[in-house]
Amino acid sequence: MSVSHRIGHGLLRALVNPAGRRFRAGLQDVEAVQRAALSRLLSRVAGAPRDQVLPPVDADWRWEQFAEALPVTGYQDWQQVIERQRSFGEGALIRSPVARYQPTSGSTSGVKWLPYTDLFLHQLNSAIGAWLYDLYRQYPRMAGGSHYWSVSWLPNDMRRLADAHINDDMKLLSSGRRLLASLTQAAPESISLAGTSEDAQFATLVYLVADSQLSVLSVWSPSFALTLFDRLFDWRDELVEVLRQGQWGRRGDSLRHLPCPRSVRAAAILHEWQGVPDSTLFAALWPKLALISAWDTAASATWAEALKALLPHAAFQGKGLWATEGVVTFPWQGETPLAYQSHVYEFEDLDSGRILPPWALRTGQEVQPLLSTGTGLLRYRMQDRVRVSGHLGSVPCLTFLGRDDGVDMVGEKLSAVFVQQVLDGLPLDEGQRVVTLLAAQDSDGQGRAGYLLLLDSDQPRTPDNTVRLAEALDAALGKQFHYTLARNLGQLAPARVLCRMHMRERYLGLCRDLGMIEGNIKIEPLRLWPGTLPVALRDVMAAAPGEADRCAV
Known part of the structure; x- marks a missing residue:
């Protein structure tokens, strides 16, 4: 060496030790840590020259007042203000200098820009420091x-x-x-x-x-x-x-x-x-x-x-659950606990619709995180579904289940989590690997929506099981009532399967062509593809018409 x-390594270990010890010390009282974090955050937000279109914020709010006064938000609620701030330097979401604007892109959206403030970077460093502390020990x-x-x-x-x-x-x-x-x-x-x-x-x-x-x-x-x-x-x-x-x-x-x-x-x-x-x-x-x-x-x-x-x-x-918008979990001693020392967290129970603080979560619940962070974005809904897998002290540990931003082209209402379960149950041959299920708004060149499963294969020839897989896929998706109805009404073309060597790389190349960010492209079970299918896929399908055979309704 x-x-x-x-x-x-010696100096870095010494530098991250305080973050690791602080994370360990607060495990028994997540409520106190989170309430204090909200108080600090509100003091920064309330003092900022926020845009008039944003709701006012009171620095003295308690947790319950904060949750009652402000709505749950998404990027569309902040986009206009962020673009004005980024382009003209007008206004600010929080009292903290903006170090840069970080680009991100989702499975169905274009590039979004998030203001990375000094405070937000400090919040990320809290999680990174604790993670590195544990990595060096493990x-x-x-x-x-x-x-x-x-x-x-x-x-x-x-x-x-x-x-x-x-x-x-x-x-x-x-x-x-x-x-x-x-x-x-x-x-x-x-x-x-x-x-x-x-x-x-x-x-x-x-x-x-x-x-x-x-x-x-x-x-x-x-x-x-x-x-x-x-x-x-x-x-x-x-x-x-x-x-x-x-x-x-x-x-x-x-x-x-x-x-x-x-x-x-x-x-x-x-x-x-x-x-x-x-x-x-x-x-x-x-x-x-x-x-x-x-x-x-x-x-x-x-x-x-x-x-x-x-x-x-x-x-x-x-990895834990990290996104450009913030950190939710990171690995710690074999678990993935909430990064409770970083941002302010709430969770929507996906069964009841109730929004809960982290100290109210119970093992087995499936929830969706809401983040309030040093970017100035408050009660920001993450499109992720997680399950509460247990607790470290009072801190919930969370297992990522998948993105919860489904596809609904013609009323079929498919969620990414449901599609992941379908894909996990397909009878794949040895050497076949699922890349993604494309929801194509024009799947057949005639304007009809449909689903195309992309498979990566070790074999250079077209597998014999693609028609059988298409039938199995269509039947499994049909367990969702709305998908079956759309198929019966002719709104959706039959599901199809396309299996080729190097399909993973073909698909990632298509994502890059869409302008998605290299290295952050995450292969997801379900992706909406607007317009007609890419030429690269249509050419492959034209060379293998048997793979587009109609499967049973």
């Missing part, structure tokens, strides 16, 4: 090398904004933690400034492959890591040459701001490699890898298993 790694080998904390990139047409809005895990840390963490990083955050996403991916691979001391690989979506690894084959010859020479070659203009790593060792491993990503390759590249961190629940579970299979010599830890 290098001297910089040793110093960086996985001590991670202190023995370098770390990769995912750097994800804006779409190419948004890169003129990149200096201010790099979408980088490191930018969630305070300046002090960023400085210390940079001593341990395998890849510099300035990779985000590459001319294109492809060049950023290439540079990331060069840095990672060249680093034999890599001990932590942290990404959000496991499909992001898998796609990155697929590029090893696509770019092998170029990677070997760059690693041998220590020069960027044809990508020099795009990556001129980055020093190019040189590793004769890594170049030799790739040169001798047979071309199939497997555990032998990654064990040779990263013998010290101690921990992989990625989403592993709901629709990400399949891809997390694939990532684990490639890196079996490292431990795996699932």
Whole structure:
């Protein structure tokens, strides 16, 4: 281990220890911590020159008064004010300087911008500090090398904004933690400034492959890591040459701001490699890898298993529930407790519709989080469904079940959680993996809505079971009364199945084409696709008409 790694890990551990101890100390009285957090937040919000269209806020409100006085909100309630503040600097949602505006995108929406204030970043740091504190205790080998904390990139047409809005895990840390963490990083955050996403991916691979001391690989979506690894084959010859020479070659203009790593060792491993990503390759590249961190629940579970299979010599830890709007849970001693030291939290019981404080949650409830944060957004509804799995002291632990923003094209009313259950029950053949179920508003080129299941396959030929799977899919979706009614009325085309090698990468490419943010694209069980199907899918379907055969109603 290098001297910089040793110093960086030692100082970072010392810096996050207070956050970890504070999180542990408050576990027995979540109500007191949350009430105090609301009081501090309201004092900041009430003193801000908020836009006149927003309801007034009283700094002296108690919890019950706050919950009664303000409505539950969504991004549409804040968008006009945020855009005015972002464009003209008018007004403010909270008394705290805006460090930057962070882009995010959902499964059915375009890019949204969230004001990342100093206070909000401090709230995130509270959760990150406690998480790192626990990570170092749970996985001590991670202190023995370098770390990769995912750097994800804006779409190419948004890169003129990149200096201010790099979408980088490191930018969630305070300046002090960023400085210390940079001593341990395998890849510099300035990779985000590459001319294109492809060049950023290439540079990331060069840095990672060249680093034999890599001990932590942290990404959000496991499909992001898998796609990155697929590029090893696509770019092998170029990677070997760059690693041998220590020069960027044809990508020099795009990556001129980055020093190019040189590793004769890594170049030799790739040169001798047979071309199939497997555990032998990654064990040779990263013998010290101690921990992989990625989403592993709901629709990400399949891809997390694939990532684990490639890196079996490292431990795996699932992420908690993080979103651009805030943090809900993070891993702590094998559980995923509420990040109760960060924001102010409420939960809507999805059975009764009642909105509850965190101290009123009971094991087994399925709820939807409402966040009030240092961004100035209050009672902001997250489109996530979670189940209360237990408690650490008085703090609820929550299991992510899936997104709760369903699809209703013609009245079929399908929820993402229901669709996930359907997909989990399909009789897939070995080597088949669900990518997503597309809800296409024009699924057949004739304006009729319908559902298309995308499957990734290990086999180069078209599987024989696609028609059978389409029938099973249609029947399972038909357990929802409104779907069956829409099918019977001819409002929905029959469900179809499209299975191909590399379908995951095809789909992620389509998401990038829509302008979604690289690295944060989360494979979800259900995604609305407006307009006609993408050309890339229609061409594949045209080449395999048998897969579009009508299934039984």
